[in-house]
Amino acid sequence: MQLTGEDAALEARLIVATQALVGDCHAARFGVAVSGGPDSMALLYLAARAFPGRVAAVTVDHGLRGESAGEAAMVARWCAGQGIAHATLAPDAPVTGNVQAWARAMRYRLIEQWRVRQGLDWIMTAHHADDQLETLLMRLNRGSGVGGLAGVRAQSGRVIRPLLGERKAVLQALADAQGLPHVQDPSNIDLRFDRVFLRRALADAPWLDAEAASRSAAALAEAEAAIAWSVAQLAEAHVQAEGEGWRLDRADLPREYLRRLVLHMMMLAGAPSPRGDSLDHAMAQAAAGRQGSLGDWLLRGGKSWTLYPAPARR
Incomplete structure (x- = not known):
């Protein structure tokens, strides 16, 4: 019909x-x-x-x-x-x-x-x-x-x-x-x-x-697809292994790019996704040149940002 x-x-x-x-x-x-x-x-x-x-x-x-x-x-x-x-x-x-x-x-x-x-x-x-x-x-x-x-x-x-x-x-x-x-x-x-x-x-x-x-x-x-594409390009150019962790050699990027690149490093490291607002807190510390905690990992700020394992707890 x-x-x-x-x-x-x-x-x-x-x-x-x-x-x-x-x-x-x-x-x-x-x-x-x-x-x-x-x-x-x-x-x-x-x-x-x-x-x-x-x-x-x-x-x-x-x-x-x-x-x-x-x-x-x-x-x-x-x-x-x-x-x-x-x-x-x-x-x-x-x-x-x-x-x-x-x-x-x-x-x-x-x-x-x-x-x-x-x-x-x-x-x-x-x-x-x-x-x-x-x-x-x-x-x-x-x-x-x-x-x-x-x-x-x-x-x-x-x-x-x-x-x-x-x-x-x-x-x-x-x-x-x-x-x-x-x-x-x-x-x-x-x-x-x-x-x-x-x-x-x-x-x-x-x-x-x-x-x-x-x-x-x-x-x-x-817009999300465009951002994801840009982040993939940035990760290829600026994220590299360093010791037991990963380093982002640029910290002068827009905050959303930095956030996604930190998550990318955590994925590469096999770290679980951060809970609650822990990522925001860690990024604020890194932006101030200090060190922030992401569970069993630490994010160190400065001209470059480094993600590395936290010392074993006693």
């Missing part, structure tokens, strides 16, 4: 966004991550139309809710009726730490393994402009820098998010208009989660423009 109106325009925008992310996609094969919610069902429907015969679907059932198995089965039934290959994956390790963080990490790991087994080129997820706005505001509230405020990336490795410019309401409208089966995850209304609490607050702020926020995030992502 030929789509018309906004649904047809949405399909066309999906194709354009996908091409912008992956280049020539005439032969590319895609896996779509589908939870059973309206957003991911809308993405699967559009992708299957836009790239016929080259789309498979995957659902990760974390087993955290009693309804999750039925939701995965609903997706599987719909896919079977459409002739779309579908797989349901289950975690192979118990929950550890923060449940949401564990579920996210497990989901991406399982999906990437499935992508490789199936010989697929890319994984699509249904993140949209409203998700991006929520992410930006949450990270702004936590004091994130350029990298964090770049929000959800349009591409991360083999994962692409071609709907970041679209509003959730548009995806819901398509799911309703096309009669796509879908469920509403009860965790999306659980106010114990920060994102849900923020989502409720945003509902009372219609002046906030999610599409504009998504464009801002894209601009920040480009």
Whole structure:
């Protein structure tokens, strides 16, 4: 059936966004991550139309809710009726730490393994402009820098998010208009989660423009990529091994470059990422020509900055 109106325009925008992310996609094969919610069902429907015969679907059932198995089965039934290959994956390790963080990490790991087994080129997820706005505001509230405020990336490795410019309401409208089966995850209304609490607050702020926020995030992502490129060039030219540590032979760089170069030296040294504001304190000491502590490592300032192991504690 030929789509018309906004649904047809949405399909066309999906194709354009996908091409912008992956280049020539005439032969590319895609896996779509589908939870059973309206957003991911809308993405699967559009992708299957836009790239016929080259789309498979995957659902990760974390087993955290009693309804999750039925939701995965609903997706599987719909896919079977459409002739779309579908797989349901289950975690192979118990929950550890923060449940949401564990579920996210497990989901991406399982999906990437499935992508490789199936010989697929890319994984699509249904993140949209409203998700991006929520992410930006949450990270702004936590004091994130350029990298964090770049929000959800349009591409991360083999994962692409071609709907970041679209509003959730548009995806819901398509799911309703096309009669796509879908469920509403009860965790999306659980106010114990920060994102849900923020989502409720945003509902009372219609002046906030999610599409504009998504464009801002894209601009920040480009700025972040440019900074990362510059830092790589600076590291190649000015960071060198010295004894058991590493030395940065320039201390006259902008602070953000210095911060990232210190982190680069820590990575080279195999040191864990600094916690809290310890990096800021150490950099302030180094900028004053003194010595700052970074866990089991010390940062010594001066005309050059040196990272070296702290003496063993007695």
